[in-house]
Amino acid sequence: MPIQIWHASASKQQAGQLETxxxxxxxxxxxxRAARFRQPTSHNQFVVGRGMVRQLLGRRxxxxxxALGFQQSAHGKPHLDGSTVVEFNVAHTSGLVVVAIGQDRxxxxxxxxxxxxxxxxxxxxxxxxxEVRWLAAQxxxxxxxxFLRIWTLKESFIKAIGTGLTMPLDQFAFHDLHSPHPQLSFTDERLPSAKKWGPAEQWQSHIFQPAAGYIAALTVHADQRPQITTQPWSSFAPRT
Structure with missing residues (x-):
């Protein structure tokens, strides 16, 4: 089953029709929880993100x-209650929310x-x-x-493994950074993190532009590059 990536705009100011x-x-x-956000853009990102996840997973x-129940890992990564094999992840920045949904990975x-x-x-x-050398050469x-190309790749990996920033960012690197599919490696295969999350060849990454003015990255645990679909989302007539 392909990995589906959905994206939607979130208002930077007053909540609009989508947030409603x-x-x-x-x-x-x-x-x-949404009401506690003081900045409109943060409030709207949360509302759209949770709404998207609930609607998409409920439909699936x-x-x-x-009725969907969520739990969080020790480092805050959300996942569905129960034994479902559906995996998802949410990312947001000012003006945009992205949701990725897959299965068994x-x-x-x-x-x-x-x-x-x-x-x-x-x-x-x-x-x-x-990565520092590659960046300096640009x-x-x-x-x-x-910089954002590397940053989103690194964030996508640590979000995939669910450790947050407890895993030092210099313990792993991405190569072939001009490619839409950079390759992960561990800087020292003897490190506990490399032994736990390796081999690096079993991770696949994908750089994409979900909307004009944005850059995004997806990292997936898979032996081969999975099929990925990317599409805009509307709460009024979504298609899965």
């Missing part, structure tokens, strides 16, 4: 979206706006040496996008 529609699938607890599993997704302000010193402090005008 998504609220119908949120639980009372989620409604209360044939259940009421509000770990996956993670991340998205960033290309207008995001970056600090290249972060790369020097936290990225793997090979033309100055392309370094923001190059």
């Amino acid at each position: 529609a998504c609220r119908q699938w949120l639980t009372d607890e989620e409604q209360q 599993l044939g259940v009421d979206p509000r 770990r996956l993670g997704v991340d998205v960033e706006g290309l207008d995001r302000r970056i600090d290249l010193d972060i790369a020097k402090r936290y990225f793997a040496a090979s 033309p100055a005008a392309e370094q923001t996008q190059a």
Whole structure:
């Protein structure tokens, strides 16, 4: 079964028609959580993200979206209650939400706006040496996008394994970074993280542009590159 990636705009200011529609699938607890966000863009990202996940998973599993139960791993990665084999992950940034859904395999997704302000010193402090060298070799005008290319890939991997930033970002690296399918490696195969999550060849990554002005990355645990579909989502007439 292919991995489905859905994306939807989230209002940066006052909630719009999409946010209003998504609220119908949120639980009372989620409604209360959404109300605690002070910034409109954060509030809307949460509402759209949860609404998308509930509607898409409910449709896929044939259940009421509000009846779905979620749990979180020790590091905060959400997953469905029960023994379902459906795997999903959500990413959001100002103005956009992305949801990836697969089956029987770990996956993670991340998205960033290309207008995001970056600090290249972060790369020097936290990225793997090979990634720092590749970034430094890019033309100055392309370094923001190059940085975000690496950043979304790294985020997608640590979201797939569910460790958050407890796994140091310099313990793994991505190569062939100009490709839409960069390859993961571990900087030292003797490290516990490499032994736990390797071999690196069993991870597949994909860089894509879900909407104009954004860059996103998906990383999946799979021996071979899976089929991936990417499409816009509408709460009014979604298709799966």
